[in-house]
Amino acid sequence: MAKEVSPGVLALRKVVDDVYADARKAKAEGKLVGWSSSKFPCELAEAFDLNVMYPENQAAGIAAQRDGEIMCQAAEDLGFDNDICGYARISLAYAAGKRASRKIDFETGEFVIDPNSGKPLKDENGNIVIDEATGKPKKDPKTMKPYIVLDDIHEIEALPEGREKELRLNAIQPYKQMRIPQPDFVLCCNNICNCMTKWYENIARMCNIPLIMIDVPYNNTVEVNDDYVTYIRAQFDNAIKDLEKLTGKKFDEKKFEEACKHANRTAQNWLKVCDYLQYKPAPMSGFDLFNHMADVVTARGKSAAADAFELLEKDLDKNIKEGTSTLPFPEQYRVMFEGIPCWPKLPNLFKPLKKNGVNVTAVVYAPAFGFVYNNYDEMVKAYCKAPNSVCIEQGVDWREGICRDNKVDGVLVHYNRSCKPWSGYMAEMQRRFTRDLGIPCAGFDGDQADPRNFNEAQYETRVQGLVEAMEANKK
């Protein structure tokens, strides 16, 4: 049964699709395309009309498409340690030209199908069809997939024009994240984390392209003090000069102001959408926010993103009025999901939540990406506040705020093996949540991109334990 997708969600998907398509088109027309960290001030790139791709978003997509492991391994083969963030490994492998590709039989030109892939075939009554010859369930041929192998775009491009080149180009996985243009420059802001700095330096060196860097020091205090603003503002100014040099164009203030306006409107609408999770029961599955983050990351400086969130708001409003929800089961418990999901294991992550009636009604991305500003200095301050650049007091405050507002019964913490900064302080945060909010917390091990770091049975036990503790707590 196909799920019905609301106009808002469709619009949000289109915005992201367009960002990817526009970048491919720009590259084809010989224009510059850059890669940017998710919290680099996109307003600057917009002011120069630059097309930008976002490796974090790309890596999440690749991981969700189950190609995280082959790409991570490719990076490890290049010498990057498997302790490095999975997003970084995927992105570095991609930057080096590595591609996940469907295996080809060069004689026939067809893909080689993996006999172990695919789902069981069902008859019209929904019963599994058994193959009489083997006694095992038959596979639905529509769901069977080719073997996935690693290919190299540089190698392919060096081939003479002809059949092999064509076949190999075509065999690269067709989804948009495996088909982004190689970068002509990189924009890095380490407000996300410090792994970012080395990751982007490596890309710049590997591809021999300019790196425009904005350094945001870690905030030891809740307020961003003026010295920080002076220091970071100077870097913003410098980045503008670098971009002028790169593009040969003058900084366009008007376009910059436009982009700021859009970014503010996107942030406001994003916050409004997130606030719908305060309703009990909620009109949506909070897990959806992780998908909508793609828009906040790749298009927050564009009016289309702000508009799409407005549409989604209308959908949610309708759900509230009609008493419906996009959550595919009745909401019995409400939790905050802390951290990035395990993208390659999304169905496994969701299954025990569904089984136990647990809806995610809070994620830290809501406050962390909903920043609104009125002037240049405030904008600088806003970029100081990313989940891993704020002190623990601020981090706890954000989270406890949404836990209270969104009325959660417990917290599920993903100890994400990829993200050291995000996971490192979690044990202490968890302790504070229980102390301050009186709710149970459960942590599980996993990884946002590398499926080798997640164990389903361990996860299920922790979710069930959390549910039982939430139940006991209600009594």
Add this chain to the structure above:
Amino acid sequence: MSIYTMGIDVGSTASKCVILKDGKHIIAKSLVSVGTGTSGPSRAIAEVLENADMVREEMDFVLATGYGRNSLEGLADMQMSELSCHAKGASFLFPNVRTVIDIGGQDVKVIEIENGMMKNFVMNDKCAAGTGRFLDVMARVLEVRVEDLGMLGDESTKEVGISSTCTVFAESEVISQLAVGTDKRDIINGIHKSVAARVVGLCHRVGVRDQVVMTGGVAQNHGIVKALASQLQHEIHTSPLTQYNGALGAALFAFQKANK
């Protein structure tokens, strides 16, 4: 008429069953030293029924717990996590318990208890250091039986430090200690301290309140219990039924369900 309930704890390394009469009296128990994915669970069930001289149909409610609980769908009426069951079992054996430490075959849990119910918990990360499996590996390297570790460690006379961070590293440390002729008993004592250090870290994350009860098979190793008590600076209680604690908790929950 009496109510009979069964609790089944399908762990990663052992299967345990308890039959309870009226939610109060243990009338039979069984233990088979293989766990999920083996014949262990069904053998344990057959055995406990035989010990009680009863049949499955006479059970008013059967509740499964443990790592392999979901493999018993159909056999059991309901599944619950081993966290709640350990909390329940420990509260039955020690009514004043506030903290339960359970070292199982492949995980460690510390459970905070309030009024006999689980309030919060923490578990180990996916690393096996500090779990029952860790001790199995060490016993194998040392060529001793895992049951004898407690007794042997008692006879230690010298401090030997063993890393607490990783099973693989600890194993090679033990091998190099053996290579230089260190007394096995001192190494064993070092291993106990290393397991305890790992678990203490988890305990502090939930907070330790008296009474502290240790459950699970590893609680039979008094070397670990002693090391843990001294590092935690709390008295630790154990019961001779420690290995059955999860199954007991499951049988108690089963009684509640049967009574509803």
